Each structure stands twice: as C-alpha cells, then as structure tokens.
Amino acid sequence: MNITKEELKHIANLSNLYFSDEELEKYTKDMSSVVEFANELSKIDTQGVEITTSILGEYNIFRKDEVKESFDRDILLQNAPEQGDGMFKIPKVIG
Amino acid sequence: MDITTLTIHEAKKMLENGEITSYELTKAYIDRIKKIDPIIKSYVTVCEDRALQQAKMIDEKRKNGEALGSLAGIPIGIKDNMCIKGVKTTCSSKMLENFVAPYNATVIENLEKEGAVILGKLNMDEFAMGASTERSAFFPTKNPWNISKVPGGSSGGSAAAVSADLAIATLGSDTGGSIRQPSSFCSTVGLKPTYGLVSRYGLVAFASSLDQIGPITKDVEDCALMMNVLAGHDSRDTTSANLEKLEYTQFLQNDVKGLKIGMPKEYIGEGINDEVKSAILSAADKFKSLGATVEECSIPVTEYVLPTYYIIACAEASSNLGRFDGIRYGYRAKEYSTLKELYEKSRSEGFGEEVKRRILLGTYVLSSGYYDAYYTKAQKVRTMVIEQFKQAFNKYDVLLTPTSPITAYDIGSKTDDPVAMYLSDICTVSINIAGVPAISIPCGFDSDNMPIGMQLIGKHFDEKTLLRCAYTFEKNTDFNSMKPEIGGI
Numbered sequence: 001m002n003i004t005k006e007e008l009k010h011i012a013n014l015s016n017l018y019f020s021d022e023e024l025e026k027y028t029k030d031m032s033s034v035v036e037f038a039n040e041l042s043k044i045d046t047q048g049v050e051i052t053t054s055i056l057g058e059y060n061i062f063r064k065d066e067v068k069e070s071f072d073r074d075i076l077l078q079n080a081p082e083q084g085d086g087m088f089k090i091p092k093v094i095g
Numbered sequence: 096m097d098i099t100t101l102t103i104h105e106a107k108k109m110l111e112n113g114e115i116t117s118y119e120l121t122k123a124y125i126d127r128i129k130k131i132d133p134i135i136k137s138y139v140t141v142c143e144d145r146a147l148q149q150a151k152m153i154d155e156k157r158k159n160g161e162a163l164g165s166l167a168g169i170p171i172g173i174k175d176n177m178c179i180k181g182v183k184t185t186c187s188s189k190m191l192e193n194f195v196a197p198y199n200a201t202v203i204e205n206l207e208k209e210g211a212v213i214l215g216k217l218n219m220d221e222f223a224m225g226a227s228t229e230r231s232a233f234f235p236t237k238n239p240w241n242i243s244k245v246p247g248g249s250s251g252g253s254a255a256a257v258s259a260d261l262a263i264a265t266l267g268s269d270t271g272g273s274i275r276q277p278s279s280f281c282s283t284v285g286l287k288p289t290y291g292l293v294s295r296y297g298l299v300a301f302a303s304s305l306d307q308i309g310p311i312t313k314d315v316e317d318c319a320l321m322m323n324v325l326a327g328h329d330s331r332d333t334t335s336a337n338l339e340k341l342e343y344t345q346f347l348q349n350d351v352k353g354l355k356i357g358m359p360k361e362y363i364g365e366g367i368n369d370e371v372k373s374a375i376l377s378a379a380d381k382f383k384s385l386g387a388t389v390e391e392c393s394i395p396v397t398e399y400v401l402p403t404y405y406i407i408a409c410a411e412a413s414s415n416l417g418r419f420d421g422i423r424y425g426y427r428a429k430e431y432s433t434l435k436e437l438y439e440k441s442r443s444e445g446f447g448e449e450v451k452r453r454i455l456l457g458t459y460v461l462s463s464g465y466y467d468a469y470y471t472k473a474q475k476v477r478t479m480v481i482e483q484f485k486q487a488f489n490k491y492d493v494l495l496t497p498t499s500p501i502t503a504y505d506i507g508s509k510t511d512d513p514v515a516m517y518l519s520d521i522c523t524v525s526i527n528i529a530g531v532p533a534i535s536i537p538c539g540f541d542s543d544n545m546p547i548g549m550q551l552i553g554k555h556f557d558e559k560t561l562l563r564c565a566y567t568f569e570k571n572t573d574f575n576s577m578k579p580e581i582g583g584i
Contacts, residue, residue, distance in 0.1 A: 003459075008455070011455050014462060015413065015442075015454050015455055015458040016417075016420070016435075016438040016442050017443050017446075017451055018436075018440055018442075018443045019443065027452065027455065030452055031455055031456065031459070033512075034452065034456050034513060034514060035456070035459065037401075037405070037514045038402045038405060038406055038456070038460065038469055039402075040399065040401075040402045041399060041402045041403065041469070041472050041476060042472070043399075044476060044479075046472060046476060046479070049475040049476075049478050049479060050475070050478055051471060051474035051477075051478060052477040052478045052481060055291075055304060055481070055529075055530035056291055056336065056530060063330065071197055071198070076423075078197075079193075079194055079195060079197070079423070079425075080422070080423055081421060081422070081424075081427035082427065088423055090422055090434055090437065091431065091432065091434050091437060
C-alpha cells in the first residue's frame with residue numbers, strides 16, 4: 001500500500017513532527033513499506049476474538065489520596081530549556 | 096589473576112573472605128573501561144568518582160562489621176534509559192543528551208539498598224528502538240567477539256559490557272527482545288522477567304504494555320542473584336505484581352529429569368540460519384540426555400506476531416514519546432516563533448530517524464479511519480498469542496527456541512531497510528506480547544566464532560523453572576566459559 005505525501009504530512013502534523021521536502025520523500029517511501037508490512041495482519045481471521053486490554057488479568061489499582069512529599073521545584077526546573085520566576089517558559093500562546 | 100573476570104558469586108566470596116576489597120574490584124573495572132572501552136564503546140557515562148566513593152563506603156562498613164546487602168561492593172552497569180539521581184539519563188538520544196535525572200528508578204534503589212556499586216550508564220539504540228545499538232545518537236557499540244560486528248540491541252551496551260568484562264553484571268530493558276537478542280549476540284545470560292515482576296518506575300517508557308527490566312550476567316547463578324534484588328512489588332508502578340518475594344538462588348538445581356520441553360516448529364523453520372538451527376537441535380539433544388523430554392509443538396499465530404508487535408509497540412511509543420515537547424526537559428530547537436513550531440522543530444531535531452519512523456507508524460495506526468484495521472486488529476491477535484502460549488504451557492513446562500534467527504552481523508549492513516531489520520525480531524517479540532518470561536543463554540558458536548543463544552520461555556511468573564533449566568544446561572556444557580579476545584588485546 002502506498003502512503004501519499006499528503007497523508008504523511010497529515011500524520012507528521014498529528015505527531016508534532018516537521019519534515020523538509022527531501023525528508024518527506026524518504027519518510028513517505030519508508031512508511032509505505034512499513035505499512036505494507038503491517039497490512040499482513042488483514043490476512044488473519046480474528047472473528048469472535050476479544051481484544052487484549054490487560055496482560056495479567058483485569059483489575060484496578062486503588063490507593064489513598066494522601067498528601068506526600070513531591071519533587072523540589074528548583075531541581076525539576078534545572079532540566080528545563082528555558083525557565084524564569086519558578087516557571088517553564090514558552091512562546092506566547094494567546095494573541 | 097584478573098579480578099574483572101569474576102562472576103558475582105565468585106566476587107562475593109572473595110569480598111567476604113577479605114581476599115579483595117570493593118575498592119580494588121571497582122578500580123579494576125574503571126581501569127579496564129579506560130583501556131578497553133575506547134574500542135568497545137559500551138558506556139555513555141562512566142560514574143568513576145561516584146562508584147569509587149560507593150565502594151569505599153562498603154569497604155568501610157565491612158571493616159566495621161556492619162550488616163551488608165546481598166550485592167555489597169559488586170560493580171554493576173545500567174542501561175541509559177533508567178534514572179539515577181544526579182546522573183545523566185540520555186536514552187542515547189540528542190533529545191535527552193543533557194537530562195539529569197531528579198530521582199532514582201526503583202531498580203536503582205533496590206540495587207543500592209543491597210550495596211551494589213553503579214559503574215555507569217550503557218549505550219543503547221535511541222529510546223530502545225532498534226536491535227543493533229547502531230541507532231544510538233552518539234556512537235555504535237562494537238561486539239567484543241568481533242569489533243566489526245554489532246552487539247545486538249537495544250541493550251547492546253549492557254551485553255557488550257558484560258561480555259568484555261567491563262561490568263560484572265548489567266541491567267537491560269526488553270520490549271521485543273532487547274535483553275535477550277544482545278545476550279545471544281555477545282554470549283551472555285539475559286533474562287526478560289514476567290511482565291509485572293520488576294518495577295519500571297524510573298525506566299523511560301517505550302511501550303508500556305511490553306517493557307520489562309531484567310539482568311544481563313556472566314552466568315545463570317548471577318542472574319538468580321540479581322533477580323533476588325530486582326523482583327518485587329512497587330506501588331509506584333501500577334502494573335507491578337504484588338507477589339510473595341522469592342529467593343531465586345534456591346531454584347539453581349542441576350536437574351531437568353522429567354521436565355517437559357516443547358520446541359515450537361515455527362521458530363526453527365524457514366528464515367532461521369542453519370548453524371543456529373543445528374545449535375538449537377544439539378541443545379535439545381542435550382536436554383534429552385539429561386532426562387528431560389523434548390517434543391515438537393506449534394504456535395501457529397507466530398506468522399503474524401511481527402506486524403502485531405510493531406503496531407502495538409509503535410502505537411504505545413507514539414503516545415509515550417508525546418511528552419518530549421521541548422518545554423519541561425529535553426532538547427529545545429533554537430529557532431521557532433509559535434508554540435506549535437517549538438514542538439515540531441524540537442522533536443524533529445531531537446529525535447533520530449528510527450524514532451521518528453516509529454512515532455509516525457504509531458500515530459498512523461491510531462489515527463481516525465485506521466484504528467480498527469490496525470490497532471484493534473493487533474490487540475485481537477495479541478489475545479490469540481496469549482491463548483496459544485497458554486495452550487502450549489498446558490502441555491509443556493518450558494519452550495525452547497533460538498533467541499535470534501541469525502548471529503551478529505557487520506556494522507552498517509542492515510541499517511537501510513527498516514522492514515528487514517524488524518524481521519530479525521521474530522523469535523523474541525511473542526514473549527513480550529504474551530507477557531511471559533524468557534531467558535537467553537549461550538549454546539554455541541557459528542563458523543565465524545560468533546555466539547549463538549538459545550531462548551527458554553516459561554509460564555507467567557515461573558522464572559524458577561527457567562533458571563533451573565538454564566542452570567542445568569550451563570553446568571553440563573562449556574559454552575559459558577568461552578571468552579572473547581578483544582581485537583587481540
């Protein structure tokens with residue numbers, strides 16, 4: 001199955017990835033072969049088979065909603081590419 | 096005697112008897128890393144000062160007669176996707192090149208509680224996506240058995256380091272074979288435990304329904320010693336199983352009499368290298384001669400496990416890697432004007448080619464209009480895989496297969512075709528899909544003297560039978576005692 005360049009642009013946009021025209025060519029070609037490989041699955045009959053939602057049986061994990069010590073803000077901010085006034089800095093979002 | 100060749104159990108005895116100190120042992124490894132690792136390139140970060148400091152502290156405690164843990168003074172290496180507080184955790188990616196972990200993974204806490212000394216962080220395929228360690232954004236790791244060949248992956252640094260005596264043991268992570276396949280390529284012992292047995296808290300997530308942490312060691316006894324420390328419930332990982340803690344070393348019995356071993360024919364058929372196949376058949380004969388029964392069996396769904404694996408793994412990865420946005424941590428592009436541009440450029444520049452390919456595939460199979468045909472379908476085939484393994488285990492205690500259909504190949508020979516690369520995961524991915532445990536142990540060498548590994552697969556939480564079976568094979572063969580001659584050094 002062939003993926004078109006337009007389809008790849010759409011998927012890239014959903015993935016928050018940007019590609020140059022040259023890269024678009026390459027990734028479109030790669031994706032076509034990978035999707036073709038994934039299409040093998042259409043050959044197997046799964047009529048009446050349930051989907052797997054949990055590997056070791058279904059159960060929920062509950063815990064008490066307790067106040068606990070969390071991470072130190074300054075330490076966490078040390079990994080931020082840009083920060084100020086104890087906050088992460090990003091470009092202006094609202095016009 | 097070169098003390099870096101010791102196993103954990105041998106070093107433990109010598110430490111306890113006062114024949115060596117932890118400082119001497121750790122220093123010997125640091126010196127060897129300095130000498131040999133420029134060739135092998137298994138380490139991304141070496142924690143020299145931290146390690147020597149830890150070792151001194153253990154020696155001090157021992158001198159004072161204080162209580163010591165089961166791994167006191169044992170130098171261990173860690174795959175670079177597990178967090179150690181204050182140490183870089185890069186996932187061998189430009190995205191996390193400068194990320195310093197603000198906390199310890201549970202496995203690190205457990206190791207250090209038992210006195211282990213952390214030597215450093217080991218190279219891997221970027222975000223654990225790959226099977227050769229060539230996808231590291233920094234440099235490829237070399238196979239100690241032949242430095243022109245790959246060590247396997249994604250835990251290639253972890254397996255190469257153990258094989259080249261650059262760590263006494265290491266931790267790897269395994270999403271579709273990433274502990275077992277490099278163990279097979281480098282002639283080490285690698286265990287992927289049952290899903291839920293070892294906490295993943297502090298492991299950078301790739302595909303959360305498949306990821307497991309496990310040990311890579313020089314022999315099966317060391318594997319059991321590591322599992323004593325690694326296994327256990329952790330409330331910080333909601334998939335962590337709450338089971339009674341076991342002493343895995345008690346299952347090291349040199350006896351497989353009466354054990355029923357199945358050999359799924361799909362794993363020794365077409366596409367399996369002849370030398371690998373013949374090593375596996377010899378291993379089967381060995382088990383028979385030791386009193387086990389070995390029979391051919393079938394897991395027919397095997398034909399479909401690779402697309403199933405890649406759909407599920409990439410879908411989960413596309414979601415898990417959404418967190419890398421250039422804001423809270425990780426790489427941020429230099430030039431951008433809007434927030435969307437910041438996301439796109441940071442991710443496109445920070446992630447390597449294979450990671451981007453997998454994010455794209457994952458996003459595609461989860462996108463509107465394709466979800467049912469790919470993702471839902473794969474989750475149904477996953478149910479069939481789980482069922483067929485269950486059926487096989489109604490009849491057999493253990494399943495025997497090759498770990499990889501091929502032995503280690505030349506660096507650079509397979510990087511161009513992503514699908515060809517995916518196909519070599521055929522023997523390992525089903526195990527993660529089914530959530531069962533599997534161990535890879537050395538079982539031969541090909542005509543180029545490259546290692547061959549066999550995979551033993553067990554029932555959920557039946558690591559004990561795997562260890563017993565692997566231990567018996569190791570005690571009755573010589574493959575484990577072979578050592579690589581690193582480029583004649």
